[in-house]
Amino acid sequence: MASSSSCLVALFFAIAAAIPAAHGQSPQAGFISIDCGNSKSDYVDHSTNITYVSDDRFIDVGSDFDIQSNYINSSLPTQQLNLRSFPDGLRNCYTLKPVLRNTTYLVxxxxxxxxxxxxxxxxxxxxxxxxxxxxxxxxxxxxxxxxAEALSLATANSTSVCLVNTGGGTPFISSLELRPLRNGLYGEYVNALQSVVLVTRRNFGASDTDP
Structure with missing residues (x-):
């Protein structure tokens, strides 16, 4: 996504807008939606109509686990029922591709x-x-x-998201998603040397706010 000299700048607000589908183009064009730890076939999340895929094609290390049954309930999204854990190695990375070079992505x-x-x-x-x-x-x-959410510019046709063991327990992940954004959005803040990290999101159309 970015060069080794880049930095991540935190903003208090972030509003993401996916690229609208062109005529005849899938509304999920450019999406990468990964259900981590799911070794089964691809499926459609019926609440969002988004197709999720197994992470086997993006990473070849780690171990698959299901969460304990007493934590499963009807309100839990399907992609939170399992996970991939990384007990070995200090740094384990997902290689995400294809992505469009010089396109900003919500990660x-x-x-x-x-x-x-x-x-x-x-x-x-x-x-x-x-x-x-x-x-x-x-x-x-x-x-x-x-x-965790960030906006980052793709500088090649693939990018990586890495989990780094800092001695605080075994890293794991439940889902990983990339969404392309409209050209020009956040151009002042997102470039090859700088990405944006979401700190909080506020809904200005409601009478109360989400944390």
């Missing part, structure tokens, strides 16, 4: 621990986009879904 990763290892652990590890630090994830609630 989203989610994490649902679900006490899959029966350890009830407090887990902390780092996320990187390429060689650049994206976010430190601290997983303290096994029933919560944690999310």
């Amino acid at each position: 989203r990763a989610t994490f649902m621990y679900g006490n899959y290892d029966a350890k009830n652990s407090l887990i902390q590890f780092d996320l990187h986009i390429g060689v650049d630090h994206w976010k430190t994830m601290t997983i303290s609630d096994p029933s919560a879904i944690y999310t």
